[in-house]
Amino acid sequence: MLYVGIAPRKMTSRRSRQNLRTRVRYHYRGNAEGSTLRRTLGCLLGLELRRVGSGKRMTFGKLGEQQLTAWMAEHAFVCWTPHPEPWLLETQLISQLDLPLNLDQNKHNAFHAQLTEIRSTARQLARELPILA
Numbered sequence: 001m002l003y004v005g006i007a008p009r010k011m012t013s014r015r016s017r018q019n020l021r022t023r024v025r026y027h028y029r030g031n032a033e034g035s036t037l038r039r040t041l042g043c044l045l046g047l048e049l050r051r052v053g054s055g056k057r058m059t060f061g062k063l064g065e066q067q068l069t070a071w072m073a074e075h076a077f078v079c080w081t082p083h084p085e086p087w088l089l090e091t092q093l094i095s096q097l098d099l100p101l102n103l104d105q106n107k108h109n110a111f112h113a114q115l116t117e118i119r120s121t122a123r124q125l126a127r128e129l130p131i132l133a
Contacts, residue, residue: 003037003101004093006086024078029069031059040101042068049122055131
């Protein structure tokens with residue numbers, strides 16, 4: 001399965017602090033709160049999404065995030081191409097390719113509704129569970 005992401009995002013009112021290196025690093029080492037890719041993969045792998053800290057953030061908890069990082073290290077691969085306006089390329093690729101892991105701009109994909117439901121169910125279940133310390 002493919003996923004397309006960009007860095008930086010097009011911003012008209014401020015300059016992005018993100019670059020490709022920081023985004024890829026966060027996808028591989030961060031948590032589900034800051035990476036829609038991690039949240040999607042974790043939900044598809046059946047990891048339990050949980051509220052953490054104040055209860056507003058949702059991650060897979062320490063162990064779940066470690067399991068996801070290990071899974072990604074073995075199964076996920078990254079490639080990139082420089083582009084002066086990556087947001088335009090992202091839109092083009094999403095409209096032309098079968099990218100089932102992308103939700104943004106991708107409602108036409110056959111997997112979009114199912115993935116949206118899987119993620120929504122995981123968030124709802126997390127709201128019903130106690131907050132992890």
